[in-house]
Amino acid sequence: MFRTGGPAAPDARSPGTAGRFGHYPGVVSEQTASETDVRACAARGRDAAAELAPLSRAAKDAALRAMADALDGATDDVLAANARDVARGREAGLGDGLLDRLTLTVDRVAAMAQGLRDVAQLADPVGEVVRGYSQPNGLEIRQVRVPFGVVAMIYEARPNVTVDAAGLAIKSGNAALLRGSASARESNTALVDVLSRAAEKAGLPRDAVQLVPGTDRSSVLHLLRARGLVDLVIPRGGAGLIDHVVQNATVPVIETGVGNVHVYVDAAADLDVAERIVVNAKASRVSVCNAAETLLVHRAVADAFVPRIVAALQAADVVVHGDDAFAACAGVLPAGDDDWGREYLSLDIAARVVDDIDEALAHIRRWSSGHTEAIVTGDLAASRHFVARVDSAAVMVNASTRFTDGGEFGFGAEIGISTQKLHARGPMGLTELTSTKWVVTGDGHTR
């Protein structure tokens, strides 16, 4: 989820069973937008980005606070627009979960405004000197953090993402192109109107924050193809949306959030710790991408651990889908490739006994989505072996997979969790919304 200091909407990070891009059954009519319109919007963002890049932290923070105040002041208008979205959604037969995610309240609007103030408190990533040195010929070489320029976010349902994304983009000196879903159209329009007016009044370019025209899939396509105008697209949502973006984008993309997450309980595990971690990783919140989906248990501890963890999981209402060793326990369903390959996002877990740590690693290599894997062990060599060989964004040693999270990592704000290896991997904070440039200073140096 986009998260700042404020309280989060329920189940905000992952769509669970809800988010299937462009397929809300019978949802409100979608609006189309021409390629010309979308590119014109991106080009305005590009101009705004050129003005945003050299701004001081003070100027950006002042704008963020002004946007927060304006949002507080416009609560009634935002709630009225949101009520129209909710009414249309209810008519169109949106499910209760989606309606809850769509619905704003006085408290949720206040939390969004507070989120902007919290972002203002964070350090400015722009201007940081990442590397700096002098060459033998006297040239001074500095690699300096700079904004990307135009950052587009494509997301589903939740209107709070609109505000969080706008705040994080501005703090990192980027122009934001926001592409929410059709079902939140009026809410998003009202929010962006408030934010962009307030930003302009505070001295920022008016087009620092824009809603991308159109709510159908073709307008997304135009955005994904706007090479030279869009520096980065971040899709936030279910696997369907992310796959659509990756398949069609010619602009740079950061993939987020699909988590087929494994916990491996080693021969040398403390079984009390293992039980606590497995139950926490699976059951503390099932609809998020850092929740565990598969449990792997070393054969040496299977007799002691399998019945115990099945009982503990079942006590937490989790359905276990297991191999033969697990299926010997009452209530365990048989597991197959469908289970190993699946991100349940529900009170289900796949479970298997492995002969050794390398079989666990092979299973993970075969099935993982590269998000997070955990080992529970008291053995240092096993831990080092596992950490060196797991090829995922995060590896947990004797800790729940639920800790793969910008907040838990101390980032202060999170834009999403990258599951790709290019540029950003794992939780993304403000730093990951920046690029760098090289500044080389001489006294008339030539080659």
Next chain:
Amino acid sequence: MFRTGGPAAPDARSPGTAGRFGHYPGVVSEQTASETDVRACAARGRDAAAELAPLSRAAKDAALRAMADALDGATDDVLAANARDVARGREAGLGDGLLDRLTLTVDRVAAMAQGLRDVAQLADPVGEVVRGYSQPNGLEIRQVRVPFGVVAMIYEARPNVTVDAAGLAIKSGNAALLRGSASARESNTALVDVLSRAAEKAGLPRDAVQLVPGTDRSSVLHLLRARGLVDLVIPRGGAGLIDHVVQNATVPVIETGVGNVHVYVDAAADLDVAERIVVNAKASRVSVCNAAETLLVHRAVADAFVPRIVAALQAADVVVHGDDAFAACAGVLPAGDDDWGREYLSLDIAARVVDDIDEALAHIRRWSSGHTEAIVTGDLAASRHFVARVDSAAVMVNASTRFTDGGEFGFGAEIGISTQKLHARGPMGLTELTSTKWVVTGDGHTR
């Protein structure tokens, strides 16, 4: 170019007028490859990558030295294979420039072997802790540099790239998929055969270095679509190749090398310094991506500088394509949008007088490819203004644009120059061939 310590092939970085992807006129027949074959090759790379990732620096360096020795020992075989490529190329009507780039000699093979030994001397980027801290709850959080996994390189003509790319990939713990051009097929086959055998003998997986099957465009397409098998593709070549890759890739890509490079001579420039830098940036080597293509001169110094720089450029055999102010000088051709937008890669330069620094910045924003821009000025405020507002991989202050180069930056080896903002921007060394992962260690921590 790929460059290590060894001497470079002539005009290695940029294709000049030569490299038009897949369009060598009448070149030797191309070989097709099925999607199954290409994906099988990538899958073998994936398995090899899993073995390469945990290797120690010592193991990788020993393999690099063994590969260098094997290459030295196989010089005759490599030259024989290369002679067949050159003969076929001559029959097919390849131009002299291309034939020179294709041709290997005893010295060039020795330089490639030395390049591998030089890479062995460089520090290992893998294992570096990029960030590391403890959270209040006692969790230890470390962001550690790791290999990408499978890195594919697509390049034109020059067989030395095959060896350089293999060496850099192995040093950074990656499996290499090499996709050279049809005209160098036999040379590349011979080289990869020597290298992969030597690597295997030194304890590396045999598939650490592979030639991608096929030499036609469809085999590139299969590679670009091998999601989940290829972690990164780096195209090295002309704009046509790079555009093809970006338009078709669903795997992550780093764009390299197109440079429409500007030099801005400010009102406060030392005109001696300005002349030296402009002539060096344009004429010291015209076929490279860091060569200047457009000169912008502040109106305040135009009367003094324009005739002088035109004379100096013409003395270096450069044809000036200028606006009205420049066209007043003898021998200057009129310039238009075609000139502003063009990467000449030849003894030509576009030139224009601007009213002030902001007009220079606007021109750069409109026409630059985002590679390198330079300002010549003695005024600190002008320098800060320019540096803050230029959105390119490198900004030079009183230094030639030719310094945008991994060697000049002290990287020891260069894989290319990225002109995108995601992951790597500017010269790429070994560090840019790595990703990171987060390692989180606790004592049974749960949320």
